[in-house]
Amino acid sequence: MKIAIIQGAFFPVPPILGGAVEKIWYKTGQEFAALGHEVVHIGRSYPDLLAKEEICGVNYIRVLGYDTPSSLIKLKWLDLLYSIRAIKEIPRDVDVIVTNTFWSPLLLNKELRKKVCVSVDRLPKGQMWLYKQAPLLRTNSTTVADAIRQELPINQHRRIVIIPNSLPFQDLPKIDFDEKKRVLLYVGRLHPEKGIELLIKAFKTLDKNWKLRIIGPSDISTGGGGSSYLKSLKQLAGKANIEFTGPVFDMNLLNQYYAEASVFVYPSVAEKGETFGLAPLEAMAWGCVPIVSDLACFCDFINHESNGLIFNHRSNDAVELLGKAIERLQKNTSFRNKLAQQAINVRQSHSISFISSQFIDEFERVIDEKKLDQNVVL
Structure with missing residues (x-):
């Protein structure tokens, strides 16, 4: 399948400025590629990072981003500007779009919204109803999943799936x-x-x-x-x-x-x-x-x-x-x-391989359900 990952506006990938989410998705995207999937990873541009390059089978595309501001209002505004640029880089034939950004799922056209996996890495603050067309709401912990359930009607809870964060490394040596x-x-x-x-x-x-x-x-x-x-x-x-x-x-x-x-x-x-x-x-x-x-x-x-x-x-x-x-x-x-x-x-x-396989299983389930719905309509 073809997977697009949209990172946030404030930390680049590779995670040269840190960022837990960036560390995780940098490695997870590469694991997707190792499993034979086509991966496009969209993130913030940064000095010495190419606008486009391939690393470990992943195609990285970088657009103008920003340093994190102290003002929350300004942060949301800058995130909006970044997201407008980022979604333009999504391949038209993409099967799944993974993103943890606030605006990206809302800016997509109707067809692409049905391919979104919203990765909810923070406690929601009343915004989950905005993502009603996203078939998958992935969260990293039971705590966040419970908070999402409180914001959605019961018939929408099936869209929520808990997939924990993976370690950003593997094949570690034995500990003495x-x-x-x-x-x-x-x-x-x-x-x-x-x-x-x-x-x-x-x-x-x-x-x-x-x-x-x-x-x-x-x-x-x-x-x-x-x-x-x-x-x-x-x-x-x-x-x-x-x-x-x-x-x-x-x-x-x-x-x-x-x-x-x-x-x-x-x-x-x-x-x-x-x-x-x-x-x-x-x-x-x-x-x-x-x-x-x-x-x-x-x-x-x-x-x-x-x-x-x-x-x-x-x-x-x-x-x-x-x-x-x-x-x-x-x-x-x-x-x-x-x-x-x-x-x-x-x-x-919490290995990369095990956690990545959980993501792929969920992506395939969503794709299969979409095909089934299309056949029913036909």
């Missing part, structure tokens, strides 16, 4: 847990909603022989909290053994950090912002035991005391609770390794 270092790791945007203050406060009360490495962008244009927020985090860290590396977009380097870390902490407090959490999944694949906040989205792949730990971030004692969870893993090596050995099972459950 004895080689793991006394390193706690955080990877993600440096933004107040990520609960990084909780992590720093908890870490400062613990074993001084451990190191905390914080990786991620702070610039507003890449979703961070800005330079003043970064400064406040460094002031809070003081002289503790905490390293701020800045953003790491090189996947090989990031994998090295995952490989040496023993524990991964993701204390997000974004009640309406987190929908999956790719970074914890990546860390698990490298044998890092995840400690995450008590957000429903993490429960799809993290089971408390089975392959990770969950702490109550809503508690008045959240810092103490997080500290106890970290300390437990620091002091009990056998328990930590037991959880880590379970965590690496995501290599199979």
